[in-house]
Amino acid sequence: MPELAEVEYFRKRWDSGLGQRVREIALHGEKRIFRGSDPAEIERTLRGATLRSSETHGKQMLFRFSKNAWLGLHLGMTGKLRVEPAGFEPGRHDHLVLFQRKQALVFADARMFGRVRFHHGKSAPAWWAKLPPAVTSPQFTTARLREIFLRRRTAPLKALLLAQDVFPGVGNWMADEILWQARLDPRISAAQLDAKQTREVWRAARMVCRVALKTIGVDWSDPPGDWLMLQRWKKGGRCPRDGKLLQRATIAGRTTAWCPNCQPSHRKTG
DNA sequence: TACTCTGTTGAATA
């Protein structure tokens, strides 16, 4: 499911475990979800560690524990976090379960496109420290976007919106929403954008991320009713602005929906 | 049966 707001929502689900010690761990260490990490080390280090804090950055989550343990989770396409009673029996897709006194913190992922990362040390791991500026941060500037758009001039705009080193946390539906809010065709290349259009992408990206975090990110409630995302996957979905039938195509390898009327492929002439 | 899917990666290609 998850893009940045959903990731934030799932992170908070584990909040009831803050300040509590992990007594026991159950994990499916042979699963692909542990690629690149050492399940035995995770088990050894997290056992007896106390969950201190958590944060998200784009689609990445970081859980900090005592004993200098850092647990990174990525939800991939189907990952979920939830809380179960302490005596819970892990199911087939519950690949990492942290048992605490009163409850169990569960990371489940059916398709296993997600990932578990782990670091044992005083300072933050490289995979966390080197993340790009968040879309909602002051470091996410129009100047930065301009520079990237000039460098990656042939990629369709949709592809750039999906690039996690440019728009961390933006996924398929958010990319379509941003393009619709900015009234830009997903197929145009970044090189075709003038300064004003670049600023529109910047503005729309920040707005969509901010509002999504305040709605979906808090309680899974819907974003404003006039957003494209509420129409997007409906059969015969229509543009919330002008009621025109949405167009669909695969762009940058992902299904894309847009309004052919208010996101025209040609440059505006006046 | 055959197609879809809110994601990322590494190999192939340009």
Added chain:
DNA sequence: TTATTCAACAGAGT
């Protein structure tokens, strides 16, 4: 050298 596309990953739902 650098950017981009594509298949692969794996399961559940339609």
